[in-house]
Amino acid sequence: MWIALGFIQQPHEQEWTMEDIGGRIFAMHLLKYSKHREAYAYYIWAPKDLKIIPEEIGNLIHLRCLKIVIQNLTMLQKSLCNLYHLQYIISESPGEPSQPKVVDFLPSDINNLSNLRYVKLSKKCISSICRIGKLKSLRELNMFDLRDVSGYRIGELEDMNDLCKLGINCLENVKDAEEACSAKLCAKRRLTDLTLCWSNTDSRNTDLDENVLDNLHPSKCPRNLSIKTYMGESSAIWMNNVNPNFNLEIIELRDCLECETLPPFGQLPFLSH
Numbered sequence: 001m002w003i004a005l006g007f008i009q010q011p012h013e014q015e016w017t018m019e020d021i022g023g024r025i026f027a028m029h030l031l032k033y034s035k036h037r038e039a040y041a042y043y044i045w046a047p048k049d050l051k052i053i054p055e056e057i058g059n060l061i062h063l064r065c066l067k068i069v070i071q072n073l074t075m076l077q078k079s080l081c082n083l084y085h086l087q088y089i090i091s092e093s094p095g096e097p098s099q100p101k102v103v104d105f106l107p108s109d110i111n112n113l114s115n116l117r118y119v120k121l122s123k124k125c126i127s128s129i130c131r132i133g134k135l136k137s138l139r140e141l142n143m144f145d146l147r148d149v150s151g152y153r154i155g156e157l158e159d160m161n162d163l164c165k166l167g168i169n170c171l172e173n174v175k176d177a178e179e180a181c182s183a184k185l186c187a188k189r190r191l192t193d194l195t196l197c198w199s200n201t202d203s204r205n206t207d208l209d210e211n212v213l214d215n216l217h218p219s220k221c222p223r224n225l226s227i228k229t230y231m232g233e234s235s236a237i238w239m240n241n242v243n244p245n246f247n248l249e250i251i252e253l254r255d256c257l258e259c260e261t262l263p264p265f266g267q268l269p270f271l272s273h
Helices: 018-032 034-038 055-059 078-082 123-127 177-181 206-214
Strands: 041-045 065-069 088-092 118-120 140-145 165-169 193-197 224-228 250-254
Touching: 055 078, 123 140, 177 206
Parallel strands: 041 065, 065 088, 088 118, 140 165, 165 193, 193 224, 224 250
Antiparallel strands: none
16 A cells, blocks of 8 residues: 555665565564564565564564564574564575574574474574573474584483474484483474484494484384484394384485394384385
8 A cells, every 4th residue: 555655665776676665664664563562473574685683573572473584684683582472483585595694693592482382494593502402392303413512412402302303413422322311302202203313424433323322212213214324233222122103104224334234124014115
């Protein structure tokens, strides 16, 4: 309506369409006024020149779902961490987006959003979250890169018992079987999709790889299981103990170059791939 009435004019020598300009102004307008604090879902779309969402996003204190579609978004505002009811964050970049600097993209207190269930960001951004274990309500953690640094070790997963999908990378940074146990995969009863990765095939202690894998025992066998760059000679004990709850449908073993024994594929009634 604003465009039709002539309230919005297209600037000269700009690539924006009238819809681009209207969408940007509309988003800024909604964020500015306090009456929208009652919003439960919010969608932000803006042309490619906008790189930071407005600080006023922190005023939407009842927000449950936030979707952001901005091509060259460089960071999320610190005020986002005030939205303690937030359950979903979806950030998409249409076209060919530039890659944000991961170290600056997420505010450091993002782990205070303890009600978060689903976060759609780049894998590198997710793995940059220090003490991610505080996000106990998270349902999906597609890939968590382990580091030998406090706040990024496998023990962060201990209390994330609502996870349905989990990927763990850089398992060579797990020092022993006890540390592997600290992830407590056995307590994650909703887990249906599990990926376990070592990041290289360099010379490693094969016994350590086997002990780590043995102690990453899920409560029940997931439907989808992927193991990559494992250097142990045998598959995990829990993979060989077939029982009625063993509902594995898809298994991927990639670059497991030293593995001499495989799970009993013929005894897996639901296996399809």
